[in-house]
Amino acid sequence: MPRPPAGIPARTARVSRCLSFSACHRLHSKSLSDEENLKLFGKCNNPNGHGHNYKVVVTVRGEIDPTSGMVINLTDLKEYMQEAIMEPLDHKNLDKDVAYFADVVSTTENVAVYIWENLQKRLPGGTLYKVKVYETDQNIVVYKGEETTPEK
Numbered sequence: 579m580p581r582p583p584a585g586i587p588a589r590t591a592r593v594s595r596c597l598s599f600s601a602c603h604r605l606h607s608k609s610l611s612d613e614e615n616l617k618l619f620g621k622c623n624n625p626n627g628h629g630h631n632y633k634v635v636v637t638v639r640g641e642i643d644p645t646s647g648m649v650i651n652l653t654d655l656k657e658y659m660q661e662a663i664m665e666p667l668d669h670k671n672l673d674k675d676v677a678y679f680a681d682v683v684s685t686t687e688n689v690a691v692y693i694w695e696n697l698q699k700r701l702p703g704g705t706l707y708k709v710k711v712y713e714t715d716q717n718i719v720v721y722k723g724e725e726t727t728p729e730k
Contacts, residue, residue: 588642594635595655596633596634597659597664599632602629603627603630603673604625605685632686635709636693636709637709638655638701638705649705658701661700662699672689686717687719690709
């Protein structure tokens with residue numbers, strides 16, 4: 579990336595892009611009995627599943643290129659999101675159509691991790707800042723990659 583002209587500091591910015599996708603899933607852990615699953619997940623453990631219209635906000639960060647004025651070309655970001663989110667998840671049964679969820683409970687937390695990992699493979703290194711997934715207007719997960727959890 580070219581450097582800004584002498585005397586002008588480099589500027590860092592965050593850029594976000596949104597999209598929506600529809601998918602169904604069933605909250606069910608293979609590590610629990612049917613009774614334990616029902617107690618833990620309630621109606622979300624319905625054997626026939628249930629659906630959501632998810633909203634995803636992807637945020638990248640980086641230096642503003644002095645030539646283009648951009649952190650990332652939004653056309654590129656749109657394409658990365660199409661490949662990493664829409665193609666594998668939109669109008670899918672997460673538990674049956676997405677191999678990742680064969681042994682991972684398809685909670686919104688794990689959907690956010692899946693999206694993060696898929697985007698990491700496509701975006702320039704170190705640019706992915708945050709993935710925010712709205713399962714509903716009230717249930718939202720933010721994932722910023724691996725963060726250490728204090729030991730208990």
